[in-house]
Amino acid sequence: MPIKLSPEATRQLQASIKRYVAENLDQDIGDLKAGLMLDYCLKEIGAVVYNQAIADAQSYFQGRVADLEGVCYEKEFTYWEPAAPHPGADPRRSRRGSAS
Numbered sequence: 001m002p003i004k005l006s007p008e009a010t011r012q013l014q015a016s017i018k019r020y021v022a023e024n025l026d027q028d029i030g031d032l033k034a035g036l037m038l039d040y041c042l043k044e045i046g047a048v049v050y051n052q053a054i055a056d057a058q059s060y061f062q063g064r065v066a067d068l069e070g071v072c073y074e075k076e077f078t079y080w081e082p083a084a085p086h087p088g089a090d091p092r093r094s095r096r097g098s099a100s
Contacts (some may be wrong), residue, residue, distance in 0.1 A: 002043075010038065017034040021034075035036050
């Protein structure tokens with residue numbers, strides 16, 4: 001999946017590349033060379049960074065949902081379970097479901 005950038009992000013990145021080359025390599029480059037460098041970085045380096053970011057996100061979310069059942073589980077079919085008897089009540093009679 002190719003990485004697409006907005007025109008504004010592209011302009012800012014090209015300006016950053018031009019500044020980096022000027023300050024660190026003592027060369028002035030124009031927009032064409034900065035654009036070529038940006039294209040190279042996006043195609044060659046961007047995919048590696050993108051894939052690692054996806055792997056990191058997957059790991060993060062898998063860790064969060066690993067215990068989802070334990071954290072969010074609600075016991076099912078509990079309506080007809082016998083209620084705890086009150087002190088002094090006849091334990092043979094359930095409060096729910098009794099016909100009387």
